[in-house]
Amino acid sequence: MIKVQNFSNTPEGTKLKDIPNARLADHKTSVELVADVEEDASYFRALEADNIKLNKPQIEAVRHVDGPALVLAGAGSGKTRVLTTRTGYLISRKNINPKSIMLVTFTKKAADEMKSRMHQLPGLSMHMINQITIGTFHSIFFRLLRSKGYAQQVLSSEKRKQLAIKLILKEKKLQDTYEPETLLALLSSHKTNILSVNDLPASSTVEKEIKEILIRYEQWKEQNHYIDFDDMLMESLQLLRQDNKLLVAMQRRFNYILCDEWQDTNPIQFELIKLIAKPNNNLFVVGDDDQTIYSFNGADRSIILNFENLYPNAKKMTLDINYRSTTSILGLGNEVIKYNQHRHPKTLQSTKSSDLNPLYLRPNTTDEEAEAIIMKIKEDIQSGKRDYRDFVILHRTNSSSRAIFDQLVLQGIPFLSYSKGETFYEQPIVQPIIDYLRLSLEPNNLDAISSILPSCFLNRDKAMYHLEAEQVINPDSNPLKHLRSLRGLKPFQTKQIEERVALIKTLKDIKPIQAIKLIRKFYDNYLETNERKNVTLHKEILLETLSEVEASAQKYDKVVDFITFVDDVIGKNKEMETIRRTPNANAVSLMTIHRSKGLEFPVVFLSGATEGILPHSSALEASDRKDLISEKKGAQKIQAALEEERRLAYVAITRAEQELYISSPAYYRGEKVAISRFITDPFTPEAEQQKDQTKAKGTAEVLVWDCTSPTCKCWMRITTAQEADQEQRECPMCKEEMVQATKNV
Template sequence: MELTDKPRFFKLPAGANSHQLPFAEIAETETSKEIVKSSESDAFYFRGLEQQGIKLNRSQIDAVREVSGPLLILAGAGTGKTSVLVCRTGYLLRVEQVAPQNILLMTFTKKAADEMKERIASLQDVEKRQAIQVEVRTFHSFFLQILRHSGYRHEMVTNDKFKQIILKKKMRELGLADEIQPESVLSLLSFYKMNGKTIKNMPEKSQADKEIKQLAAFYEQWKKENNKLDFDDVLTEAFSLLKHDERLLKTLQQRFQYVMVDEFQDTNPLQYELIKLIVAPQNNLCVVGDDDQTIYAFQGAKNDIILNFDRQYPEVKTVVLTINYRSTSPIVGLGNAVIRQNKERKEKQLQSTRKSSVVPIYFRPWSTDEEAEWIAEEIRRKVNEGGSQFKDIAILHRTASNSRAIFEQLALDEIPFFDYGMGGHFFYEHSSVSPVLAYMRLALNPLDWHAFETILPTLYIQRESGMQQVHAEQIRNPRQCLIDHLVVMRSLKPYQLKSIEQKRKLLQQLPSLEPKEAVMRIRRQFFDKYLETNDRQTDTTQKESMKEQLDELEASANRFEKLADMLNFIKDMKLRHEQMKNVANDPEADVVKLMTIHKSKGLEFPVVFFIGASEGIVPHVTAIDVKKYEDMKLKITAEAEQFKALEEERRLAYVAITRAKEELYISSPVFYRGKKIEVSRFIKDVFTLEEKTTTLNRTGKVRESSMEKRKVYAWICTSSNCIAWQRIESHEEAVQLSKNCPLCSSPMEKGEKHV
């Protein structure tokens, strides 16, 4: 019996020893209709909302009515925070008679700001003229307007590609290594600036640190000389302006007497400081957010800003929104059970308004490729049976490399989809992957100029100078292999000549190898070491991400017999990737959405596939592994960082779960990056109970101990007269199609055993 003949989907995750499914409580149905009595002075406002179909629950009413002083609204996933902000704005206008120009509502995206404006204008009791005068802005547009009014005429630099080109040109001028990633320089610079630091605070310990700092300083100087500002400068310049211009600050404070901030958990320290300046001294500040959804630490967002809000404003009033209107009770219940394991959070237990017998479904494929096959089949089945459309479905993943297999499977099965992940980068074009493929392409076509240019940094030769010399040599003395020209380059050092000779031999060997063996040989001979010793990539997370991408490349290569087959397949996938851009701006396109969990925050989908819920993926390996420091202070710091990282990873899992409205599938691959991995602790912890076993100690007394039963994957003999089974320990065994019993020679099948 083949594995595919067995059930794939289960109501419990693999390894569960508790069969109790978590369900959220069903919330009370009382709304403003019953809660707000007609005799109350503000009843007219709530009656008007009810006529529009807006019926607020008790906590939402409290949040709307609380208008003076600092207010923290903790809005759990799907609890209607946007409705509260819109209705609270209307309440200020109609009930409190606040002038619209005295209200400031801050959001993080233009899309959110536009939606807020539309919904405020649609309120029955609010005049359109009033709605227009309410200041609803993103942080950057609001503070840019202040700078413009203060005489700043700088041109905005908003194109990331353009900024990267500026840095690349400078790198060529300075002769800096090609391995430095301009986007990493810009990201690091942004992190420092948003935390109130400057280039002076950037490290200079290694040569790489010095080069990165030099490029950051050049970029800042280039903007200054060319009268440019980027988004980070808008905030830093505004902060400097308000700190030194008391008259301007007082004007803003007098005008914006009521300030609201949406998605407060995503606030970085500089944004928070700006808000505190504007709301003083009245402090009529309302912040809305969910500490359980703080997932942007890499962008500077700090969870302790929302957690410690009451320390900054001791007189704060707190309202907790706990009624989830988005998801069914089983989905909300699972989200509750996962996130309650976090220690640093505001305690809240979400309720649901939607009963359902459809519970989250778990599956445990052998690999990410099998995971992709199963999901594609299930999507096709759901759509063919008429229960879902493609646009109802989202597939959420942790990192860019986690989407490689599902991207390819959807394309192969001709399932319409759009990949929203990682800024549209194609997996095979990542900086860690493209050089390996370039060696394969150059092995098949030694005159491939693009592939040749790509491999030059791995030969420790600067791209621009190397290409110029080889071009000149090929015109003067044409050869069949471009790499042959390198040995005549002047001023090459012995280690460079040795490297070139090794790569020439490797290129001769590659065409006879299967793709997986070719990838492994390139990595083993030099590429892994090259990445590891390249101190231009000092970030441990970045290096781990590169290894992850290379492991995923190996997994992809395993499906092909010849290099040409794999390279042609990649070319076809690249074409599919380009074709997807046609539906990027059509929100109603009937396509499956493929996106990172980070990208999915704030969105919702009828059906969600949360893939890669395994140890090393979610939570990511960089959050699990702690360096073994000898110095105790460093060890304590490392453990504290790991604690924070794991809590954020659990919040990521929570965000993924709570995007689902009706159906949720959670996949936990058995093998990843060539290793066997466990079901994610975030899922496993929900369904793990200790089982007591009774034993006798040496004195004969009864002793109870805890033992956890768990499933293991195994080859099991099909003969009814044989009890033999063997545990599956490797990826090779997992993908093996058949096996005979070592005891009775009968066929064995893949299955599970409890140990």
């Protein structure tokens, strides 16, 4: 078992090197920086009376009035304060009409917080605040559509959308060929890039099928008078482009536009803002390119990176004073993110010094990792040093949190899970595997039978109706056999039933890990590569999840013991529902890194900091993954994916206020894995870095064709755009497949 003292000052295997602490920031605020004789001093004195004391870069941003401005707001640097106090400055000091101000946020929660903070500002009445247009892109532009007579019902339920796609797939006899969520993501991606369903490609059979499905989906929405969130922006853009009178009215009304979380903006959002901001371009945007972690949702980082090119007269300001993390934690964050090439250079300063450095752990497995984390939490709780609410455990994907979730439940530690609230074993992809094992012990468990039916390629409702009716007439200790008499069975379905009945009989007498491997043969058929399945973006997550089931079962010798453990986890998790419903519960937080953005905690555990988890295998293999959403090719895909993963690591690190623990399991999915490059890079000795830099002098990274044969060393430079658009080609030397890669030449 791992002991708490096994946390160390440096990652295992790295040569000792002091990570430079972040610089301790100058503590001067508006109290010292704004003299009483200055024209706007009264505004800052009034802020100070309410304990709002701005630092130098914040003051500069607040005082900006006319023309475009880009405010690079580092993690924990007070961007919300800048947005609200600048709004107050415009109204109370510059006499700007509140009706002419638009403040755009990305969530309703953020919009509500902005309004709440404005109530505390000097010189702003409730009436003034209510006149400001504050809201999300969707709420603001949906109000515009309503004002112009649009009366469609909002389609916000993802389940409803997926059901509609499933019905269309059934209508076209394409059920089980495409995942509804993937098709919807593809459509959403097109719309965020200002493309309609008619712009989808249709050169291959798969592309034609997808286009037909999505055209039919759009028709279904129109027939049923539905509008979704993407449609709100598409319709608004079309309206403004077609109705010049309306556009001019919007431009005249909104003279000052402020946008939060600018790094998460997508092309259609930017186009809308760009149109309305003309001709004065009094556009004030706040964001952090180092925290762009939502590319999968359409965020286009080039919008924040190229802002100064789009607006040559823009003023750029950097909020580089962090009020959240200690100098040692922020120092690590600075060192991690500096390895990204495509970013606005910035080095954050801290206002908090501390002797506590980030600590590192190298457990063998995710289960040992979970034990170590829980042990550390219990130690701090028992000593009275911390409350449960002080801790957050961050993970890259939901499946990588399985072991930690189990330990939290089994050891009775109150925690808030920000997933769906279900255990790992109740997830749709996992539960049928558990139920195959359960049926080997309880063949007449009808709930378990219902769970496995889709994997037999049977309609669940029809099959269960038949089975239950037959069981009443002719009871059998193994009701699954009744499916043999189901009318209309095709030969392959009959074969599936026979194979499953035979399989279930064998499972209880072998080890759970072996049983799961047998069951996975059916599941992995779903994941096998074929032309249609290449569309999906979720296969890697499914593989990861199934491998985690095996890891969980590894420590049990009997199926009955594993099922008892699973039921114990599920049962105790249900008992903890009361805690989750308690406001401000004293509980540990368990969440993905994505979910943690914008939050902060005294103590952060970053779990799974290994190659394959962070960076995720989907990023490491990005050039091999074909999808219809990303337009990037080969090595370009990998670089973009890895930079986003590094930003994820940076976001995780900068959630910590006082203590940071980073753990990197040595084995993942049964294979030995290295500690995440994001964690080891800062510990690379300067001499090695210089050697690498020297080696790179006089060279350039170029795109090439690289032979996949391990015995062939052939590679060829890609010289044309047509070649770069190809996915693969034949090697002229050995006739094996060549794929895109990069080389320094």
